[in-house]
Amino acid sequence: MFDITIIGSGVVGCSIARELARYKLDICVLEKESDVACGTTRANSAIIHAGYDAKPGTLKAKLNALGNPMYDKLAEELEFPFRRNGSIVICFSHEEIKGLEKLLDQGRKNGIPGLRIIYKDELMKMEPNLSDEVVAALYAETAGIVCPYEMTIALAENAAENGVEFKLNSRVLNIVKKENFYEIETINEVIKTKMVINAAGVYADEINNMVSKNKIKIIPRRGEYCVFDKSVGDMVKTTVFQLPTALGKGILVAPTIDGNLLVGPNAVDVEDKEDVSTTREGLNEVLRVAKRSVKCIPTDKIITSFAGLRARCTKEDFIIGEADDAENFINAAGIESPGLTSAPAIARMVEGIVIQKLNPEMKKDFNPIRKAIKKFRELTNDERREIIKENPSYGKIVCRCETVTEGEVLEAIRRPLGARTLDAVKRRTRCGMGRCQSGFCSTRIVDILSRELNEPITDITKFGGHSNILVEKNKEGIN
Amino acid sequence: MKEYDIVIIGGGPAGLAAAISAREEEIENILILEREDKLGGILNQCIHNGFGLHIFKEELTGPEYAKRFIDKVLKLNIPYKLNTMVIDFNRDKIITAVNEEDGLLEIKAKAVVLAMGCRERPRGALNIPGSRCAGILTAGTAQKYVNIKGYLPGKKIVVLGSGDIGLIMARRMTLEGAKVVEVDELLPYSSGLKRNIVQCLNDYNIPLKLSHTVVDIKGKERVEGVTVAQVDENRNIIPGTEEFVSCDTLLLSVGLIPENELTRKANIEISGNTGGPMVDETMETEIPGVFACGNVLHVHDLVDFVTMESMEAGKNAARYVKGMYEKKGEVVELTAGEGVRYTVPVWVHTGNLGDGVDVRFRVSNVYRDKYISVYFDDVRIMHLKKRILTPGEMETIRLKPAFFKDRTDIRKITIKVEGE
Ligand SMILES: Cc1cc2nc3c(=O)[nH]c(=O)nc-3n(C[C@H](O)[C@H](O)[C@H](O)COP(=O)(O)OP(=O)(O)OC[C@H]3O[C@@H](n4cnc5c(N)ncnc54)[C@H](O)[C@@H]3O)c2cc1C
Ligand SMILES: Cc1cc2nc3c(=O)[nH]c(=O)nc-3n(C[C@H](O)[C@H](O)[C@H](O)COP(=O)(O)OP(=O)(O)OC[C@H]3O[C@@H](n4cnc5c(N)ncnc54)[C@H](O)[C@@H]3O)c2cc1C
Numbered sequence: 001m002f003d004i005t006i007i008g009s010g011v012v013g014c015s016i017a018r019e020l021a022r023y024k025l026d027i028c029v030l031e032k033e034s035d036v037a038c039g040t041t042r043a044n045s046a047i048i049h050a051g052y053d054a055k056p057g058t059l060k061a062k063l064n065a066l067g068n069p070m071y072d073k074l075a076e077e078l079e080f081p082f083r084r085n086g087s088i089v090i091c092f093s094h095e096e097i098k099g100l101e102k103l104l105d106q107g108r109k110n111g112i113p114g115l116r117i118i119y120k121d122e123l124m125k126m127e128p129n130l131s132d133e134v135v136a137a138l139y140a141e142t143a144g145i146v147c148p149y150e151m152t153i154a155l156a157e158n159a160a161e162n163g164v165e166f167k168l169n170s171r172v173l174n175i176v177k178k179e180n181f182y183e184i185e186t187i188n189e190v191i192k193t194k195m196v197i198n199a200a201g202v203y204a205d206e207i208n209n210m211v212s213k214n215k216i217k218i219i220p221r222r223g224e225y226c227v228f229d230k231s232v233g234d235m236v237k238t239t240v241f242q243l244p245t246a247l248g249k250g251i252l253v254a255p256t257i258d259g260n261l262l263v264g265p266n267a268v269d270v271e272d273k274e275d276v277s278t279t280r281e282g283l284n285e286v287l288r289v290a291k292r293s294v295k296c297i298p299t300d301k302i303i304t305s306f307a308g309l310r311a312r313c314t315k316e317d318f319i320i321g322e323a324d325d326a327e328n329f330i331n332a333a334g335i336e337s338p339g340l341t342s343a344p345a346i347a348r349m350v351e352g353i354v355i356q357k358l359n360p361e362m363k364k365d366f367n368p369i370r371k372a373i374k375k376f377r378e379l380t381n382d383e384r385r386e387i388i389k390e391n392p393s394y395g396k397i398v399c400r401c402e403t404v405t406e407g408e409v410l411e412a413i414r415r416p417l418g419a420r421t422l423d424a425v426k427r428r429t430r431c432g433m434g435r436c437q438s439g440f441c442s443t444r445i446v447d448i449l450s451r452e453l454n455e456p457i458t459d460i461t462k463f464g465g466h467s468n469i470l471v472e473k474n475k476e477g478i479n
Numbered sequence: 480m481k482e483y484d485i486v487i488i489g490g491g492p493a494g495l496a497a498a499i500s501a502r503e504e505e506i507e508n509i510l511i512l513e514r515e516d517k518l519g520g521i522l523n524q525c526i527h528n529g530f531g532l533h534i535f536k537e538e539l540t541g542p543e544y545a546k547r548f549i550d551k552v553l554k555l556n557i558p559y560k561l562n563t564m565v566i567d568f569n570r571d572k573i574i575t576a577v578n579e580e581d582g583l584l585e586i587k588a589k590a591v592v593l594a595m596g597c598r599e600r601p602r603g604a605l606n607i608p609g610s611r612c613a614g615i616l617t618a619g620t621a622q623k624y625v626n627i628k629g630y631l632p633g634k635k636i637v638v639l640g641s642g643d644i645g646l647i648m649a650r651r652m653t654l655e656g657a658k659v660v661e662v663d664e665l666l667p668y669s670s671g672l673k674r675n676i677v678q679c680l681n682d683y684n685i686p687l688k689l690s691h692t693v694v695d696i697k698g699k700e701r702v703e704g705v706t707v708a709q710v711d712e713n714r715n716i717i718p719g720t721e722e723f724v725s726c727d728t729l730l731l732s733v734g735l736i737p738e739n740e741l742t743r744k745a746n747i748e749i750s751g752n753t754g755g756p757m758v759d760e761t762m763e764t765e766i767p768g769v770f771a772c773g774n775v776l777h778v779h780d781l782v783d784f785v786t787m788e789s790m791e792a793g794k795n796a797a798r799y800v801k802g803m804y805e806k807k808g809e810v811v812e813l814t815a816g817e818g819v820r821y822t823v824p825v826w827v828h829t830g831n832l833g834d835g836v837d838v839r840f841r842v843s844n845v846y847r848d849k850y851i852s853v854y855f856d857d858v859r860i861m862h863l864k865k866r867i868l869t870p871g872e873m874e875t876i877r878l879k880p881a882f883f884k885d886r887t888d889i890r891k892i893t894i895k896v897e898g899e
Contacts, residue, residue, distance in 0.1 A: 469613060
């Protein structure tokens with residue numbers, strides 16, 4: 001019997017797991033995919049919002065304000081990439097300045113420091129590539145950018161190091177409430193647990209509805225993005241938003257923490273909770289709107305596109321807490337934006353609930369430190385010499401665009417919660433994320449995975465399931 | 480820091496030819512750096528024949544063609560390092576490379592030959608929407624899986640783009656037991672060689688749909704099909720022509736880009752037309768002593784021309800090292816006029832033409848019964864009838880020293896396609 005079972009290993013589930021790993025509790029995380037951070041957490045804007053957008057008094061406002069300042073320490077302890085690059089909300093006419101003032105006022109109510117309105121001259125100095133139409137902006141100095149999947153992997157690795165058990169490829173099918181405990185049926189087994197924490201992202205409604213009569217409904221709202229080559233990664237330094245509309249924070253132009261340029265997202269309600277395909281209309285819309293913010297969006301420098309699903313809940317706010325009619329069933333549902341920003345604070349809030357309910361003892365030997373995989377591309381030449389001497393596989397470059405070495409790939413595979421698929425290697429090392437989009441490295445990674453996992457090359461997949469890279473030997477199908 | 484007379488980056492046909500011709504000019508201290516585990520470059524995975532018709536007057540496979548040059552490199556004892564990736568290069572001709580044995584190498588060269596070849600354009604370059612599942616790969620990657628590793632990446636294939644690699648792979652996959660449903664090409668003509676269309680598609684009854692493109696990719700875990708639509712003369716999708724084609728793999732053969740990451744690191748200007756550095760008739764870039772040849776300079780369809788061009792580059796690098804390098808005469812700019820996409824070189828020295836300089840270029844459209852004309856300023860000095868010109872086949876003309884006789888003040892040479 002587990003004390004706590006967390007369903008979902010996105011940034012929310014993993015933040016909670018890592019926070020609760022400080023206690024003497026038997027904790028299990030159930031994830032339907034073959035890796036952590038495969039849901040919304042891998043496909044979003046990656047902004048650590050300053051916190052002026054959410055309506056004062058909501059959980060979104062409160063947890064955003066609390067979450068943002070937690071990032072410095074978290075990034076240091078877990079060695080994931082994070083930087084405070086600041087954000088601006090731009091407007092295109094003098095009338096719209098009122099809108100900025102409203103946001104500023106809202107930000108102050110939410111207790112957000114470092115906000116001010118800046119005007120054209122200062123703005124153009126800060127961001128010379130903004131379009132000429134721009135009049136003024138709300139500048140938020142505390143906004144940041146992060147690598148959301150690397151952060152989540154770091155949280156998960158650290159949780160695992162501190163004793164949390166991760167069960168991947170374990171879709172939850174049903175939950176049955178028993179006297180004093182729950183039985184969770186996954187595709188592999190039945191798990192007994194005293195407490196359930198629902199962090200299932202766009203599926204959090206289904207998980208909740210298995211247990212509680214207070215039904216929730218989540219309608220996924222898709223957002224599409226284009227990613228641009230690093231050669232244009234410095235088109236903007238801050239994250240550039242337009243004044244928000246009823247549909248959300250709108251389409252932004254931002255640098256990514258890895259140095260690419262990101263443009264998106266639009267907002268379209270969809271039915272299918274797995275449908276993260278992009279559409280021609282969507283990508284065109286995103287580019288069209290972005291061109292209003294920044295002149296000369298270099299569309300010939302697009303290297304890939306992707307889409308993510310917002311867990312849009314009819315309640316319009318995060319749902320965090322114990323279900324009224326199900327003791328020890330804790331929801332962390334409807335976690336749409338600013339969910340990434342808020343995740344550390346959500347975890348603290350859930351920790352509070354757990355302390356209250358289970359009153360666990362603290363572990364003495366909790367280790368908050370997780371070391372990142374050494375990135376060859378970020379080392380100095382002397383450090384490179386040193387590391388190759390220690391471990392020659394760091395002298396073998398497998399990804400030409402991002403300069404990733406075999407040493408890094410091997411480490412990604414051999415770590416706790418190690419990579420088992422091409423995409424898992426990619427999220428941990430950036431192999432295949434560069435301008436050639438894996439043309440060069442995929443053949444090499446397939447070989448390394450097959451060798452390390454001792455699996456036939458035809459069993460290696462892109463992301464689990466039937467996403468095999470190779471299907472059969474040449475001529476096997478000819479009889 | 481180790482010092483070499485000539486360092487050659489890339490051990491494909493371009494690098495090999497440059498090394499051989501430099502050694503034939505009696506340069507001893509040469510080093511070839513190659514990131515793969517063997518010499519030969521992209522030819523190693525091109526197991527079809529059709530290489531060497533111009534140079535050897537016979538049809539060799541890619542590996543056979545490469546072997547002739549590798550053997551020569553071995554015989555001449557030209558040093559090379561395999562599994563060695565060059566990661567940096569600067570204007571002082573200092574090269575940084577890494578491998579497992581030497582660790583990090585810093586090398587100073589008197590002359591450098593850039594011969595890094597090219598890479599394929601990925602899906603993102605076309606921004607094709609749809610799923611990002613398994614079964615979407617470039618034709619060259621598929622070629623490596625099939626020809627080097629011996630495995631098929633799929634069984635029911637749609638090829639997007641009719642570049643040579645796509646055409647060759649359509650045939651290869653068929654022979655290995657896959658079904659190639661169709662090849663879709665955005666343009667109203669193929670960008671591949673005529674002989675490849677005949678031998679790789681027609682002979683196997685694989686339809687080539689011109690003016691068609693893939694507008695959506697369907698599939699959760701693996702590709703389940705693609706939506707193909709027809710495009711008009713402005714390459715816009717014609718609504719209502721969309722058609723779902725069931726398949727499990729989409730192979731992309733949508734263009735090659737010279738691999739100039741290192742060239743950029745040295746701040747050498749890249750031509751927007753070729754994607755490669757700009758060179759003069761000696762294959763020298765704007766940095767004295769830095770030469771470029773092969774696919775890194777501009778994408779070739781025939782390896783024979785890569786070899787010829789690279790011999791020239793190697794010879795000139797050797798002369799540069801020996802201090803025998805002198806460019807006489809005026810510098811004249813070469814420009815691509817109407818109907819011509821680019822020329823290589825982009826500058827010539829009028830007193831440095833030897834017994835002639837080959838100018839290579841590609842046309843920008845399909846032309847029938849037209850002329851290729853060469854103008855020295857406003858004067859037409861060459862006018863060649865061509866039955867057919869296509870962007871898929873590189874053209875060559877030779878500028879002979881005689882053309883420049885008594886013409887001392889030419890400012891510009893223009894090559895264009897003309898009606899008459
Ligand atoms: C377009 C877009 C842009 C965004 N931009 C930002 C931003 O800039 N800043 C910000 O702060 N927030 C942003 N967000 C919000 C943020 O991305 C999310 O709030 C956050 O990632 C949610 O994390 P999660 O862990 O709740 O969900 P997920 O990452 O989706 O994790 C849920 C996990 O549960 C698993 N799961 C589901 N059902 C089951 C089951 N039955 N059994 C087992 N496992 C299951 C899933 O596989 C998944 O791994 C954005 C969101 C979107 C869509
Ligand atoms: C699929 C295909 C089919 C073809 N079919 C024909 C045909 O039928 N007939 C014909 O005549 N021609 C054909 N060609 C054309 C011919 O093969 C090429 O033009 C020729 O191989 C180009 O030679 P290269 O040396 O410039 O480039 P490559 O062969 O690509 O060699 C470049 C080398 O540089 C190395 N390199 C690159 N960067 C670095 C670095 N940073 N550090 C170290 N090493 C590096 C690469 O690993 C590679 O080995 C075909 C080409 C392809 C791709």
